[in-house]
Amino acid sequence: MKTFEIYQHTDGQLEAVKQGWNWPAFFFGAFWALSCRLWTIAILTFVVVFAVSMAGAFDDSGMIDVMANIACLGLYVAFGLNGNQWKRRHLIARRYQLVSTVESRGVKQAITAYREKRQPQTSSVRTHTFQA
Numbered sequence: 001m002k003t004f005e006i007y008q009h010t011d012g013q014l015e016a017v018k019q020g021w022n023w024p025a026f027f028f029g030a031f032w033a034l035s036c037r038l039w040t041i042a043i044l045t046f047v048v049v050f051a052v053s054m055a056g057a058f059d060d061s062g063m064i065d066v067m068a069n070i071a072c073l074g075l076y077v078a079f080g081l082n083g084n085q086w087k088r089r090h091l092i093a094r095r096y097q098l099v100s101t102v103e104s105r106g107v108k109q110a111i112t113a114y115r116e117k118r119q120p121q122t123s124s125v126r127t128h129t130f131q132a
Contacts, residue, residue: 006099019084023080
């Protein structure tokens with residue numbers, strides 16, 4: 001089970017963010033950032049990767065290519081480590097508020113678990129009917 005933080009917007013929309021390492025951010029980097037609407041991070045990543053790639057294209061020794069690959073690996077490790085934190089900050093900037101922490105297997109299940117936890121249990125509610 002993974003731990004998710006549930007954020008709610010003022011209009012009622014829910015988002016879940018996992019705590020810890022972010023594998024999609026590690027593997028897909030800037031494309032993951034685009035899918036999460038993290039525009040600044042995505043654009044900066046594309047610019048940095050493009051600049052490093054162009055620097056390697058003008059080097060005949062191949063040493064810049066090796067250093068560029070190491071730098072890009074470091075960049076994607078930074079995405080894996082910080083991706084969820086970046087997503088949290090983005091949600092808070094869009095006026096989402098942290099409402100709960102839930103243990104679950106995935107994002108959809110975490111939101112479902114939060115909704116179920118929030119709703120009153122109908123089986124434990126007693127109703128009395130009085131007849132005259």
